[in-house]
Amino acid sequence: MRRTNLYETHLSLGGRMVDFAGWELPVQYPAGPIQEHHAVRQAAGLFDIDHMGQFELTGPDAEAFLQLVQVADSTSIDVFDARYSLLTYGDGTVVDDVFLYRLPERWLIVVNAANRDKDFAWLSAHRNGFDIALTDISDDLYMMALQGPLAETILQPLVTADLSGLAARRAVETSVEGEQALIGRTGYTGEDGFELYLPADRAVAIWNALLERGRDHGLLPCGLAARDSLRFEACMPLYGHEIDAATTPLEARLGWVIHWEHDFIGRTALLKVKLEGSDRRLVGFEMVDRAVPREHYPIAVDGDPIGYVTSGMKAPTLDRFVGMAYVSAAYASIGSEFDIMVRGQPKKAKVVKRPFYRRRT
Amino acid sequence: MADYKLDQSVKYAKSHEWVRIDGKIAVVGISDAAQDMLSDVVYVELPKVGANVKAGQEVAVVESVKAAEDVVAPVSGVVVEVNEDLSATPEIVNESPYEAWFFKIEPTDSVDAELANLMTPEEYDKFVEESGN
Numbered sequence: 001m002r003r004t005n006l007y008e009t010h011l012s013l014g015g016r017m018v019d020f021a022g023w024e025l026p027v028q029y030p031a032g033p034i035q036e037h038h039a040v041r042q043a044a045g046l047f048d049i050d051h052m053g054q055f056e057l058t059g060p061d062a063e064a065f066l067q068l069v070q071v072a073d074s075t076s077i078d079v080f081d082a083r084y085s086l087l088t089y090g091d092g093t094v095v096d097d098v099f100l101y102r103l104p105e106r107w108l109i110v111v112n113a114a115n116r117d118k119d120f121a122w123l124s125a126h127r128n129g130f131d132i133a134l135t136d137i138s139d140d141l142y143m144m145a146l147q148g149p150l151a152e153t154i155l156q157p158l159v160t161a162d163l164s165g166l167a168a169r170r171a172v173e174t175s176v177e178g179e180q181a182l183i184g185r186t187g188y189t190g191e192d193g194f195e196l197y198l199p200a201d202r203a204v205a206i207w208n209a210l211l212e213r214g215r216d217h218g219l220l221p222c223g224l225a226a227r228d229s230l231r232f233e234a235c236m237p238l239y240g241h242e243i244d245a246a247t248t249p250l251e252a253r254l255g256w257v258i259h260w261e262h263d264f265i266g267r268t269a270l271l272k273v274k275l276e277g278s279d280r281r282l283v284g285f286e287m288v289d290r291a292v293p294r295e296h297y298p299i300a301v302d303g304d305p306i307g308y309v310t311s312g313m314k315a316p317t318l319d320r321f322v323g324m325a326y327v328s329a330a331y332a333s334i335g336s337e338f339d340i341m342v343r344g345q346p347k348k349a350k351v352v353k354r355p356f357y358r359r360r361t
Numbered sequence: 362m363a364d365y366k367l368d369q370s371v372k373y374a375k376s377h378e379w380v381r382i383d384g385k386i387a388v389v390g391i392s393d394a395a396q397d398m399l400s401d402v403v404y405v406e407l408p409k410v411g412a413n414v415k416a417g418q419e420v421a422v423v424e425s426v427k428a429a430e431d432v433v434a435p436v437s438g439v440v441v442e443v444n445e446d447l448s449a450t451p452e453i454v455n456e457s458p459y460e461a462w463f464f465k466i467e468p469t470d471s472v473d474a475e476l477a478n479l480m481t482p483e484e485y486d487k488f489v490e491e492s493g494n
Contacts, residue, residue: 016400032455033426034401225400225426290448292404292424313426314403321404343422343429 004050005142005203013221021114023051026223033225037316040189040230041359043218044148046210047227049195050203053116054141055123057107059132066107069126070098071249071266073259077102082169082184086249086257087119088266092273094243094252095122099186101171108182108197110143112239126265142203146210147193147222147230149359154214155194158206159183168192177206188227190234190357233315235284235324235355241295241310242282242324251278251326253354280307281332284354286322291340291347293323298341299349306331306338317357323349365394365489368459372435372476373485379459380435380479387436387472390462391423391454394489399425402454407443408464414440416475421463423454436475438468 001024010017015026025048028036039045057065066074072085079102087095096115101108111119120136127134146155152163161174161183171184182197198206211221228238237243243252250273258270287293293312298305312323323340331338334353339346371379377395381388396402406422414420414434421432442465446453453461468475480488 027427028400032401229426290404291406292429294429 002051004048005200006048006050006207009204009207010048010221015221015223018224020224021051021112023113025051026221027225028223029221031220033223033229034316036220036222036226037229039218039220040148040191040193040222040226041317042149043220044146044150044154044193044214045189045220045222045226046207046214047145047147047222048207049143049145049227050200051113052143053111053113053119053136053138054143054197055109055111055120056135056137057109057132058105059130061130061132062107065127065130065132066100067262068264069123070100071258071264072100073262074100074102075262076259079104080171082171082186084169084257086243086254087122088249088264088270089245090265090269092248092250092266092269093245094239094247094249095119095245096239097237097243097254099184101182101184103171103173103182110195115239140200142198142200143195144198144203144207144210145187145189145193145195146214147187147189147191148219149192150214150217150219151191151193154210154217154219155183157213158209163194177202177209179206188236189230190236190355191230191359228311229313229316232311232313232324233317233355233357238311247326248273248278250274251280252282277329279329280326281329282310282324283327283332283336283351284322284324284356285338285340285349286320286352287340288337288348288350290321291342291345292321293325293340293342293347293349299325299327299338300341300346301331301338309340312340315356320356322352322356324354327351365392365397366459367393367482367486369482371459372479372481373488374433374435374479375488376431376433378433378435380476381462382476383465385467386441387438387466387468388462389432389435389464389466390460391432391458392485393458395430396455396458399423399428399430400455401426402451405447405451405454405463407445407447408440410440410443412440414438414466416471416478423451423463432463434466435479436466436468436472438466438472441465441467 187193299307307327419431
């Protein structure tokens with residue numbers, strides 16, 4: 001199993017280590033996942049996300065190559081923009097969801113840990129005829145996330161750039177504790193915050209500096225459990241749950257990510273789905289009966305299967321039992337009712353609006 | 362495994378329940394080590410009052426942020442009371458596991474034999490350490 005440079009630091013902070021996509025990472029610290037979750041909503045949280053993969057793309061054909069291999073319009077991405085996008089297979093299903101950063105003379109592609117090798121192979125398989133260089137730089141670049149309403153207050157004293165002028169989904173190259181780094185105003189929590197790309201050998205020093213700075217502001221180190229509950233409330237998809245190689249972005253309600261006016265891999269298949277409609281949809285639901293909905297629980301109406309739960313929990317901010325699920329299109333409208341099969345027992349649930357949580361701006 | 366508390370007034374099952382004999386009634390909950398492994402408890406499903414249960418039978422469920430775990434009856438008998446406080450405030454299982462009881466059983470005549478099969482606090486301590494949890 002792989003360890004990040006912060007492994008020893010996590011242990012000394014009391015982190016409980018688990019296997020995640022082949023990495024040994026903290027699922028929680030002593031405060032516990034619910035307190036960590038609340039810290040991010042109310043103050044700030046610090047996440048070690050070095051397991052995420054980063055590819056560097058350079059060369060005269062970089063933009064043209066991106067037009068082929070992902071669904072966003074790369075020509076509309078300005079220098080220092082960060083854009084959420086998807087890689088799709090020829091049949092329109094999802095290879096991965098990614099963040100693209102256009103930087104001076106290069107692109108950064110940020111991918112899920114579990115998909116790192118698969119994505120690199122898939123991108124490499126389509127590079128024929130393009131004058132590009134594609135490099136996996138994950139081992140040299142350290143990724144951590146500082147998220148929450150006080151993230152800017154905590155981070156600002158450590159960096160030279162003026163963060164108040166950095167808009168959402170914009171990035172800046174600046175110095176962090178004297179080290180050249182890239183900071184994006186991005187994240188996976190539904191809060192304001194930053195993702196930091198740092199030299200790997202400076203990770204421990206910068207992590208400790210941020211924790212020290214943040215202590216008086218209520219900053220907590222946060223584990224994978226809080227990362228999951230935070231993204232879940234904001235209804236951000238998690239690869240392997242809401243999206244995978246058997247689902248299309250349209251079923252997953254990610255049609256807004258797709259720019260249809262360029263010819264990317266999977267476009268023809270997805271256009272067909274768009275025109276004909278898909279027979280299932282990702283929905284958000286809330287339990288009517290009391291029960292915790294969990295991933296893979298079957299969904300039924302009058303005993304007939306109509307879908308399954310992709311993610312579910314007692315949402316900490318809402319204090320309600322909610323979930324996301326794939327259900328037959330006939331049951332996808334707000335207010336539709338169905339049964340979540342919890343340990344063989346039908347428990348009533350109804351479709352509600354997504355996202356479950358949206359921060360006040 | 363983080364530090365956990367033992368209660369000297371209870372006996373323990375391998376599935377991490379504790380049972381405390383209070384007069385003629387067996388009171389059942391989950392151990393401090395169990396709640397620590399589960400982390401934040403968000404939901405508890407309790408048995409029905411009046412249910413006949415057998416030692417070793419799964420009769421309740423405790424769900425945390427991470428997982429759903431069965432709670433097993435350590436002794437046979439009739440469920441005479443359930444702790445309704447757990448519905449509104451399941452977090453008390455984390456805060457005070459030896460006070461946050463789940464259910465009470467009026468045991469059968471086989472209770473002495475069943476209790477003899479359970480672990481003392483010292484035995485349970487050793488069991489948890491050895492199981493590497």
